[in-house]
Amino acid sequence: MEKMRLSGHDVYYATELRAGQRDLVLAGEEFHHLCRVARHRVGDPVAVTNGRGLMAVGRVKAIRKESAILEFSDWMEDHGESYLRLWLGVGMIRSQRFDWLVEKATELGVIRISPLLTKYARSRDGEAKAGRWRRLAIAAMKQCQRSVLPEVDDPMPLAEWLEQLPPSGPRLAAIPEAEMFVGHWICNARLVPPLELVALVGPEGGFAAEEVQLAQSRGFVGVSLGPRRLRTETAALLLCSLLLNMIPAKEGR
Amino acid sequence: MEKMRLSGHDVYYATELRAGQRDLVLAGEEFHHLCRVARHRVGDPVAVTNGRGLMAVGRVKAIRKESAILEFSDWMEDHGESYLRLWLGVGMIRSQRFDWLVEKATELGVIRISPLLTKYARSRDGEAKAGRWRRLAIAAMKQCQRSVLPEVDDPMPLAEWLEQLPPSGPRLAAIPEAEMFVGHWICNARLVPPLELVALVGPEGGFAAEEVQLAQSRGFVGVSLGPRRLRTETAALLLCSLLLNMIPAKEGR
Numbered sequence: 439m440e441k442m443r444l445s446g447h448d449v450y451y452a453t454e455l456r457a458g459q460r461d462l463v464l465a466g467e468e469f470h471h472l473c474r475v476a477r478h479r480v481g482d483p484v485a486v487t488n489g490r491g492l493m494a495v496g497r498v499k500a501i502r503k504e505s506a507i508l509e510f511s512d513w514m515e516d517h518g519e520s521y522l523r524l525w526l527g528v529g530m531i532r533s534q535r536f537d538w539l540v541e542k543a544t545e546l547g548v549i550r551i552s553p554l555l556t557k558y559a560r561s562r563d564g565e566a567k568a569g570r571w572r573r574l575a576i577a578a579m580k581q582c583q584r585s586v587l588p589e590v591d592d593p594m595p596l597a598e599w600l601e602q603l604p605p606s607g608p609r610l611a612a613i614p615e616a617e618m619f620v621g622h623w624i625c626n627a628r629l630v631p632p633l634e635l636v637a638l639v640g641p642e643g644g645f646a647a648e649e650v651q652l653a654q655s656r657g658f659v660g661v662s663l664g665p666r667r668l669r670t671e672t673a674a675l676l677l678c679s680l681l682l683n684m685i686p687a688k689e690g691r
Numbered sequence: 692m693e694k695m696r697l698s699g700h701d702v703y704y705a706t707e708l709r710a711g712q713r714d715l716v717l718a719g720e721e722f723h724h725l726c727r728v729a730r731h732r733v734g735d736p737v738a739v740t741n742g743r744g745l746m747a748v749g750r751v752k753a754i755r756k757e758s759a760i761l762e763f764s765d766w767m768e769d770h771g772e773s774y775l776r777l778w779l780g781v782g783m784i785r786s787q788r789f790d791w792l793v794e795k796a797t798e799l800g801v802i803r804i805s806p807l808l809t810k811y812a813r814s815r816d817g818e819a820k821a822g823r824w825r826r827l828a829i830a831a832m833k834q835c836q837r838s839v840l841p842e843v844d845d846p847m848p849l850a851e852w853l854e855q856l857p858p859s860g861p862r863l864a865a866i867p868e869a870e871m872f873v874g875h876w877i878c879n880a881r882l883v884p885p886l887e888l889v890a891l892v893g894p895e896g897g898f899a900a901e902e903v904q905l906a907q908s909r910g911f912v913g914v915s916l917g918p919r920r921l922r923t924e925t926a927a928l929l930l931c932s933l934l935l936n937m938i939p940a941k942e943g944r
Contacts, residue, residue: 443918444920517918518918518919518920519918520917538791542925542928545919545921545922545925546919546925546929547917547919581920581922582919582920582921582922583919583920584919620936621936621937624937663936664773664800664936665696665770665771665772666771666798666799666800666835666836666837667697667771667834667835667836668798668835669798669834669835672795672798672799675795675928675932676799676932676936679928679929679932679933680932680933680936680937683873683874683916683917683929683933684874684877684933684937
């Protein structure tokens, strides 16, 4: 695997891509995007990711009526990925704001997004939206040249989500009343591999007291995000921004 | 000035509010919001900010047909404000994304937002939008319980903006090709009062080479925001999140 970095390459998504694969036939929506939207021609540089960490780089070899053949010369692992694997659980908010959150969390490098139903979560029509959120995550992954497609879960109750978490590892919850500022936690974080972190942010109405207790009983540390009353999606993105960029890597940056 | 913190208080905006003022007549849009939207009654707790750092806390004293009288018992300076004054210059992007950026930058604590026209900036219809952005900033200030209304400039050319900056102080520009990661700059920042910082983010097409040179000649340090290709508004909010929360205060946090 070469250590290179994509420049202006458009990125396409093909789940079937394997390491070392020389040619790929792009059809369907991705072909439409390449041929009709981006209007690529034979010879143009392009990249393809399988959404599981592999990015292949090459050129358009041929364009047919319903598909294009791409030819690759380089393959990279984890292009555009953070060394930290962050799983975000976030209380349901109204649809447009959640759409936006999915796009931004994908750009920021989150690997999994779980919409949560809580006592004060407003919107409970999320099942119908999960497919839409997955399409937004794919578009954002391609746009920002990531090689991992974040998983977007169907909405589930908070208690059920807590049961699904890995058995150990650091867990943070944004709690407005918490005494510890998130920056303080980050500066003192001593993470050991695997660098997996779970972050939890409440819905617009905040968590109920019993939900805070439940999360704390499952190992969540409450942190404050500062003196302002942030909207759910703002709190989530602030927390993701800080965690994904300011926790010192073991080997330094 | 007492050191208290607002809880669930709705915040209203009245530019004429002065420190120590006991009563205030709220009329117009703000009255409409208090009476018709939030449906407050006599006796309800409310807060009012003048958008210049003052927050008064009290109750609804009387409600008339076209106005409400509020009575205050506490006044606070700089409620919800960061110890760091961050001025954000950002290349023009399309309207919906800029709307969203204004809301989020306000929530994150930025004190001034300058939409910039650059070689590759797409949208040049921003003059008509500046009034809309100011209304969005007011709404976000109230929502997040800040006491300073961020200034939103009319769009201006990058070169003109550079002339308006304070004569000294740290200046950062997000440059994808920069070798220094922003987190590295932050960890080594030794800011001295007044804690004023200027941040610059390019439009979707990035800066032209001569624009990068111009900014650097005016003291901007280029920093990278990591391995992903971020949209303008994502880059701006990531940069604001890190700068406003991770630069150590002189006295510690």
